Amino acid sequence: MLISRSDGEETILPHLLDLVYGALPSITLILFGFVVAGTIAAMDTGDQLLAIITIVGFLVGLARIAICLHYRRWRRSALRIGDKWRRWELAYMAGGWAFSACLGTLAARTLVFQNHMADVVVMTLTMAYFTGIVVRVVRPRIAVTQLLLVLLPVIAVSLTLGGPSYLALAFIEIMFTLGATQLIIHNSQTMVARLEAERSLRLLARHDHLTKLPNRAYFEEKMAMAICEAGARGEGFALILLDLDGFKPVNDTFGHIIGDQLLCASAERIRASLPSEAFAARIGGDEFAVIMPVGMRSSEALLRGKAILAAVAQPFALGHEDIRIGASAGLATFVSGELGAKQLYTMADQALYQAKRQGRANICVYAESSFVAQRAA
Structure with a gap:
């Protein structure tokens, strides 16, 4: 399949693209071989169509190289748009x-003249191309279609001759197609499974196992990214630190199971009180942090902070009890390119205190x- 709508594959798609674009x-090399083989075939047979196919394939190959180089530059950029992966x-x-298609047409057209030297050169090139596809292209639909575009014209001409x-x-090409297709699918499944396993490990390392929110390590990473983005765009963003008020007495009175449920519900x-672009993390026992989107006004961030306090202040129905707690928060705004993550965190922590x-x-x-203290509405 070319495109899978699963969340897992959506996440590992950048890694899959790095693999295929890493084949520059x-x-x-295969473009160089194509030009050499096409030139030899055209000269030995005197066929103008072979010369035209060689030129067209050369231009297509140059375009592929240009796309790969452009991808590398884009991949190194600081800001990347997610929907562009597709x-x-x-x-x-x-x-x-x-x-x-150019290579398949070249190989099939060369076989028509039954020039053994040209046949050997071109078929050697196609075998090298097959090997590269099987080994490097981890997207089955792309790889299998590439194989068929090369092999079907060759098989058709061979049967006609x-x-x-x-x-x-x-017969050999048909058997090779069947075997290579199975190998491509196996390689793809193995690679996707490995990447998804690595993704799961990264997820466990960067998320709190209880609340499933990002943990402190991921929070610090996101803070650094937000500061870089804000500096590049010349805009600011808000950081909010929160502590749950009254959590410890609840935990001591009702036990750790209810305490854990309260943390998850909080x-x-x-x-739920935040926009989708905001980043929330659990950075301690009953401590949370929120990084608001770059460009959000401080007044709007303050309103979001009040909404969080109001939401947490509502009763929690846990077990057979209606439990009430609250939350306190400190807000600091990144407005200067000279301000670092540690300074911004200290400012928000002082506000929380x-x-x-x-x-x-x-x-x-x-x-x-x-x-300036502001109570939740």
């Missing part, structure tokens, strides 16, 4: 299919070494 040296996959597919040698060639309410000192259940905003 192989693409360059476009890159389609670009590789189109280039691969077009070049395969007849004779023991050409019939044997057609995490879900925090997540002030919120707790001023009666809890409120959000305190850090502003030029002063604090």
Whole structure:
């Protein structure tokens, strides 16, 4: 299949594309071989059509090289748009299919003249091309279609020419197609399984096992990314730190099972109170952090913070009890390119400390070494 709609494959698609676009040296070598083989075939047979096919294939190959180079530059860029991954996959597919069609046409046209030297050169090139497809292309639909575009014209011409040698060639190509297809599918399944396993391990390493929110390590990574993005765009973003008020007495009174359920429910309410672009993490026992989207105004971030406090203040129906807790929050805004992640975190933490000192259940905003408390509506 070319495109799978599963979340897992959506996540590993960039790694799959890195593999296929990483074949630039192989693409360059096979293009060189195509030009040499096509030139020899055209000169030995004196066929103008072979010369035209060689030129067209050469231009297609150059376009594929240009796309690979452009992909590498785009891949190194700081900001990447997620929906473009599919476009890159389609670009590789189109280039691969077009070049395969040129090679298949070249091989089939060469066989028509029954020039043994040209036949050997061109068929050697096709075998090298097959090997590269089987080994490097981990997307079955792309790889199998490339094989068919090369082999079907050769098989058709071989059967048309007849004779023991050409019939044997057609039989060998058919058997090779069947075997190579099975190997391509196996390689793809193995690679996808490995990448998904690696993704699962990364997910476990970067997420809290209880609430399923990102953990502190992932939070720190995201903070660094947000600061880089804000600096590049010349915009700011808000950081909110939250502590649950009254969590410890609940945990001590009702036990750790209820305490864990309360943490999970609180995490879900925090997540539900935020826009999809925001990033929420659990950074400690009952401590959470929220990175608002770059470009969001401070006033809107403050409203979002109040919405979180209001959501957490609602009763939790856990077991046979209606449990009430609250939350305090500190908000700090990144507005300067000279401000680092540690400084921003310290500012938000100081604001949180002030919120707790001023009666809890409120959000305190850090502003030029002063604090403004705001209670949830």
